[in-house]
Amino acid sequence: MLQPQILDYGSMMDQFPEFQRLKKGISRLMSAIDVPYCPDFTAVNVWSGQDDAVITAELPGIDPGKLDISVTGNILKISGSREPEAVRNGDGYYRRERFCGPFTRTLQLSFQADAARVDAKYEKGILQITVPRAESDKPKKIPVRKD
């Protein structure tokens, strides 16, 4: 017999974000099978401001010179590669949990970016990209004339 709370519509709705998260997790896991990079590696956070967005990504142990960051319209693309440890012949691994290999992340921003003023810095393994909003994309205030 069904528990009465299962039929309670309100509590079902409370579980909805959790189902969504589970579904996303499973599809991500499945998509990773035939993809040559780890889709989780470049985990990114996006901070939105009035006139720009700050994107931070945890990328420990990357040569910043080999990172490829490009901005086209409202698309930001970060790609690069993390080299494995220089292990010589005869050395053996006990544990291997860190990701290595090529990765790409593409983000869609909520505005058109000013590609010329994009700034990126890399410190303590964290990449921070500041993408300013293009002047032409900013909202214009329209004054109301009085006739």
Place this chain on the structure above:
Amino acid sequence: MENKSEQVPTAVSPAAPQVRWMRDAKRYIPPVDVYETADNIILVADVPGADEKSIDITVEKNVLTIQGTVEPVAFKDHKLSYLEYDVGDYYRSFTLSGEIDREKIAAVVRDGVLHLTLPKSEQMKTKKIAVKSA
């Protein structure tokens, strides 16, 4: 998030340094690689956001502990609109075998990656035994 980092000093009493880890912060287990070379055991850990000042490595009896503190970041006049990773402290401990020379453990952190070199003690190193002809 700014409030969170401001709360930290009040939560920690200077008289009780041992309760340093009662911080209002999440604690993560850093992923590690461990491999063995001829002379050393190398431990590599990903600790993005931590640097040489914020990482503590201790060896007590035969337990090696890595602790790292990372302050949460916040950008002025910005709000977090998309989150894939969370910022927190790092903590992981390992049991050392008797073959590690505890006095000579060396640690280097660069670009958020911690490299620990655990030298093997002299008697544990691989020795080649020369075969003489009789």
